[in-house]
Amino acid sequence: MKRPLIALVFSFLLILAAYIASAELLASKKAYNYQHPNCADTTKAIAQSDRPLKSNSNIAINGSISIGSDLTVQEVQQLIGLHNKVRSDVGVGPVTWSKKLAIYAQAWANNLASIDCDLRHRPRSGKWKQEYGENLFIGTSGYYGVADAVKFWESEKIYYQGQTLDSSNYHDSGHYTQIIWKNTEQIGCAKAECNGDLIVVCNYNPPGNVLGQKPY
DSSP: OHHHHHHHHHHHHHHHHHHHHHHHHHHHOOEEEEOOTTHHHHHHHHHHHOOOOSSOOOOEETTEEOOOSSOOHHHHHHHHHHHHHHHHTTTOOOOEEOHHHHHHHHHHHHHHHHHTSOOOOOOSSSTTOOOSEEEEEEEEBTTBOHHHHHHHHHGGGGGOOSOOOOTTTSTTTHHHHHHTOTTOOEEEEEEEEETTEEEEEEEEESOOOOTTSOOO
């Protein structure tokens, strides 16, 4: 009688150990958006002083895209497709890829990865001065991809109810409203890895999240 009981207890312990290991693995996977507390104020100042690009920087060579960052062609197609799907859902026109913006985004992604893997927007002045709209994302590399960044940003739409943006309401939906900003015509994104995490940076021209205005 004792042996069946011992076998039963042993089987239970094996199942418990497997459950704990699974829970720890799930807990190790993380993903974050980041909304700078001064993001809308910054883009408001930029929108007043910056001119949109005069030409389309999207370059097609034998059906492929001149990317400008470390993204693959497939990742670029995913990013463009997801951005335009979110925009079409609210009746806003599509965006195109900008190699110039992608180069700009890659420089900042590399900078973040080289410092402390922490997300922060470009500052208002200095060497890294912000010139465009910007969305940031970080998640466990190998579990999250660039497409997940757009999906996380889109998930903020539950917080936007069509109101004019101001300092009291843009924080919860700022990533989403940047994606659907009607005046934005171009995007350029990049990725970098740091300590097992994937950093995604997307820049937008002209920038959105202008206080006192609505996205569309």
